[in-house]
Amino acid sequence: xxxxxxxxxxxxxxxxxxxxxxxxxxxxxxxxxxxxxxxxxxxxxxxxxxxxxxxxxxxxxxxxxxxxxxxxxxxxxxxxxxxxxxxxxxxxxxxxxxxxxxxxxxxxxxxxxxxxxxxxxxxxxxxxxxxxxxxxxxxxxxxxxxxxxxxxxxxxxxxxxxxxxxxxxxxxxxxxxxxxxxxxxxxxxxxxxxxxxxxxxxxxxxxxxxxxxxxxxxxxxxxxxxxxxxxxxxxxxxxxxxxxxxxxxxxxxxxxxxxxxxxxxxxxxxxxxxxxxxxxxxxxxxxxxxxxxxxxxxxxxxxxxxxxxxxxxxxxxxxxxxxxxxxxxxxxxxxxxxxxxxxxxxxxxxxxxxxxxxxxxxxxxxxxxxxxxxxxxxxxxxxxxxxxxxxxxxxxxxxxxxxxxxxxxxxxxxxxxxxxxxxxxxxxxxxxxxxxxxxxxxxxx
Numbered sequence: 502x503x504x505x506x507x508x509x510x511x512x513x514x515x516x517x518x519x520x521x522x523x524x525x526x527x528x529x530x531x532x533x534x535x536x537x538x539x540x541x542x543x544x545x546x547x548x549x550x551x552x553x554x555x556x557x558x559x560x561x562x563x564x565x566x567x568x569x570x571x572x573x574x575x576x577x578x579x580x581x582x583x584x585x586x587x588x589x590x591x592x593x594x595x596x597x598x599x600x601x602x603x604x605x606x607x608x609x610x611x612x613x614x615x616x617x618x619x620x621x622x623x624x625x626x627x628x629x630x631x632x633x634x635x636x637x638x639x640x641x642x643x644x645x646x647x648x649x650x651x652x653x654x655x656x657x658x659x660x661x662x663x664x665x666x667x668x669x670x671x672x673x674x675x676x677x678x679x680x681x682x683x684x685x686x687x688x689x690x691x692x693x694x695x696x697x698x699x700x701x702x703x704x705x706x707x708x709x710x711x712x713x714x715x716x717x718x719x720x721x722x723x724x725x726x727x728x729x730x731x732x733x734x735x736x737x738x739x740x741x742x743x744x745x746x747x748x749x750x751x752x753x754x755x756x757x758x759x760x761x762x763x764x765x766x767x768x769x770x771x772x773x774x775x776x777x778x779x780x781x782x783x784x785x786x787x788x789x790x791x792x793x794x795x796x797x798x799x800x801x802x803x804x805x806x807x808x809x810x811x812x813x814x815x816x817x818x819x820x821x822x823x824x825x826x827x828x829x830x831x832x833x834x835x836x837x838x839x840x841x842x843x844x845x846x847x848x849x850x851x852x853x854x855x856x857x858x859x860x861x862x863x864x865x866x867x868x869x870x871x872x873x874x875x876x877x878x879x880x881x882x883x884x885x886x887x888x889x890x891x892x893x894x895x896x897x898x899x900x901x902x903x904x905x906x907x908x909x910x911x912x913x914x915x916x917x918x919x920x921x922x923x924x925x926x927x928x929x930x931x932x933x934x935x936x937x938x939x940x941x942x943x944x945x946x
Contacts, residue, residue: 513630514608520680529595533579542604544639555801558593567593613900614642632684661689765884776934781851784844789835794857802828810850819850871899889941919946
């Protein structure tokens with residue numbers, strides 16, 4: 502366990518996932534908890550029984566898909582056994598890869614939230630971040646914060662030894678408690694300056710190695726339908742339905758919008774629409790996530806039902822039941838390597854231009870707010886730098902920038918725009934888009 506902590510100190514989410522996987526903590530069957538709560542993986546809470554039908558559960562023997570009645574029967578069985586999981590005959594399982602992806606997404610979302618709770622969270626030692634993340638993953642952020650205020654105070658004061666003494670959770674496996682405690686102990690023994698120097702050295706070596714590998718793969722990347730691959734948070738580089746059936750490689754080359762055409766926000770919108778595509782109907786992205794508009798991922802049918810979909814033919818507002826049905830039809834039609842146009846006849850519901858614009862503006866506003874938290878001088882940066890940063894955040898997520906591009910992040914903080922230009926290349930986007938963003942930073946240098 503000590504070797505695991507030391508080996509993976511550069512990425513606390515990966516460190517925690519490695520531990521969960523090694524200890525077999527990523528359960529691929531649901532657990533029914535008291536008060537109607539449901540979980541899967543390692544404390545990933547699911548909101549309701551109907552929500553389970555959105556996941557690819559199968560019967561572990563027959564391979565059949567479940568009905569809602571199957572989960573309702575399991576819950577009744579759980580109630581009768583006072584929620585003792587070993588007494589429940591549960592044959593429904595999720596693919597391990599799906600559980601791992603779900604768990605990683607949950608941890609990354611919680612990590613983002615913790616940055617708002619603890620203002621210095623991003624600068625904590627990596628083992629401490631992993632331990633804090635595991636602690637609140639078990640309780641939930643709100644419950645963990647208010648029910649464990651003494652522990653919370655030790656984190657706020659960065660007293661890792663005290664945190665190690667207070668992190669024990671009676672309802673958690675001892676091996677997990679031990680891991681959390683050892684992460685805090687390891688953090689308490691690190692000197693901040695030594696840790697920073699060690700981490701910077703590791704990051705530079707890692708970044709250099711990654712760049713060499715990516716450059717070696719450039720020919721392969723450019724041939725894969727303009728590099729529409731999976732990204733960290735929003736995996737949505739897609740076909741623009743307003744042009745052709747094939748990927749954007751057949752469109753005119755993407756050029757930066759002229760500086761005189763409007764504000765940097767307006768230029769950003771222009772370039773995101775070209776880079777991401779504008780799709781008025783729901784479709785599945787390259788990894789099967791339902792998406793709409795300008796790369797707006799819809800995690801579930803409930804989220805989709807909050808958007809103002811209308812009937813393509815009548816123009817009438819869609820009812821919630823219609824949206825849920827359309828969402829399920831698209832999701833269940835997922836086909837590898839299919840373009841967005843493939844899903845056009847799977848649903849008759851669309852978002853009009855105004856609704857797509859509103860969602861896009863909301864998404865951009867969220868990224869700008871989070872970028873300002875990591876880069877307090879954001880408002881003072883040149884417009885092209887702002888544009889480039891939000892473009893990267895749209896594709897990677899803000900946490901993805903800070904965590905996966907440490908040298909680039911250092912360049913932003915130092916206002917070394919040439920360094921940013923040299924370090925901004927993303928493997929999961931097209932060469933055209935990479936060149937555009939690089940040019941944005943170079944013009945600011």
